[in-house]
Amino acid sequence: MTPLETVQAFIRAVEAHDVDAAIALTAPSISYENVPIAPIVGHDGLRATLESFLGPAAEVDWQIGRELAVGSVVVNERLDRFRIGDGWLELPVAGFFEVDDEGKISLWRDYFDLQTYMTRFAELTGG
Amino acid sequence: MTPLETVQAFIRAVEAHDVDAAIALTAPSISYENVPIAPIVGHDGLRATLESFLGPAAEVDWQIGRELAVGSVVVNERLDRFRIGDGWLELPVAGFFEVDDEGKISLWRDYFDLQTYMTRFAELTGG
Numbered sequence: 001m002t003p004l005e006t007v008q009a010f011i012r013a014v015e016a017h018d019v020d021a022a023i024a025l026t027a028p029s030i031s032y033e034n035v036p037i038a039p040i041v042g043h044d045g046l047r048a049t050l051e052s053f054l055g056p057a058a059e060v061d062w063q064i065g066r067e068l069a070v071g072s073v074v075v076n077e078r079l080d081r082f083r084i085g086d087g088w089l090e091l092p093v094a095g096f097f098e099v100d101d102e103g104k105i106s107l108w109r110d111y112f113d114l115q116t117y118m119t120r121f122a123e124l125t126g127g
Numbered sequence: 128m129t130p131l132e133t134v135q136a137f138i139r140a141v142e143a144h145d146v147d148a149a150i151a152l153t154a155p156s157i158s159y160e161n162v163p164i165a166p167i168v169g170h171d172g173l174r175a176t177l178e179s180f181l182g183p184a185a186e187v188d189w190q191i192g193r194e195l196a197v198g199s200v201v202v203n204e205r206l207d208r209f210r211i212g213d214g215w216l217e218l219p220v221a222g223f224f225e226v227d228d229e230g231k232i233s234l235w236r237d238y239f240d241l242q243t244y245m246t247r248f249a250e251l252t253g254g
Contacts, residue, residue: 035219036240066223068202070195075202077223077236092162094221094238096193096204109204111221111238113163 003099004069007076010097010105015060019050027104036114056125059083072099080112084124091117130226131196134203137224137232142187146177154231163241183252186210199226207239211251218244 001009006025013022023043032046033039040049054060060082067076074097082089091112098107128136133152140148150170159173160166167176181187187209194203201224209216218239225234 036243066200068195068197068200070197073193073195075195092238094223096221111219112240113238113242114240115242116163 001103002069003072003074003097003103004067006099006103006105007067007074007095007097008064011062011064011078014050014054015062017054017057017060019047019054022050023047025105026108027100027102027106030105031107031109033107033109034114035109035111053082056084056121057082057089058085073097074099084121087124089117089120089124091120128230129196130199130201130224130230131194133226133230133232134194134201134222134224135191138189138191138205141177141181142189144181144184144187146174146181149177150174152232153235154227154229154233157232158234158236160234160236161241162236162238180209183211183248184209184216185212200224201226211248214251216244216247216251218247 010022010025013025023046026046028043029041030046031039031041032049040046063079063081065077067074076095078093078095080091080093094111096109097105100106137149137152140152150173153173155170156168157173158166158168159176167173190206190208192204194201203222205220205222207218207220221238223236224232227233
């Protein structure tokens with residue numbers, strides 16, 4: 001797979017709630033960085049975080065808009081959609097990925113507005 | 128200039144508080160999109176917005192990290208730094224730009240966490 005295909009496969013695994021398949025596409029030393037929050041390093045932290053935001057979502061639909069790949073770097077603009085209860089949480093995201101020589105994602109860095117997520121999450125969960 | 132050079136020149140103009148030079152590098156129909164906020168279209172809105180965030184800043188230092196250019200699209204990761212009073216406001220940003228056939232920036236879309244900006248701005252201005 002090319003780096004672009006690896007990132008696309010990773011996102012499809014996330015959409016399918018298949019955390020094992022997603023993690024299999026990442027390096028053990030992956031740095032997973034939600035920019036407004038602290039970075040997470042390694043598979044255990046990645047698994048815990050994926051499970052925490054996939055858990056409440058009955059459906060996950062991450063729509064990829066623009067995507068660019070240059071060498072080992074992949075960038076995408078996404079609308080990350082989560083169905084929670086009766087509604088959808090929609091989060092615009094800019095994602096930066098690095099894919100290592102073994103074809104594994106070694107960096108995943110997402111830029112987004114945390115309050116957009118928090119406010120809508122509270123609306124949908126009555127929190 | 129290449130699209131990448133155009134974007135670099137634009138950022139240097141912003142750092143120099145030279146709003147006229149910055150605007151001269153953009154298309155009249157530019158869409159300027161701070162993702163957590165409503166998009167702004169056209170030179171008048173761009174000027175007003177640039178002046179509003181450059182005004183309080185004694186120094187502006189936008190550090191470009193990763194940058195990619197594919198065709199007419201330029202993407203960068205930045206640390207946008209503003210000196211306000213005695214301190215620096217530092218905002219991580221992912222920027223997406225399109226440069227049109229006349230070499231003018233027709234899209235500028237920044238992804239960032241609005242609360243990061245607001246909280247630090249309030250700290251620095253005592254607001």
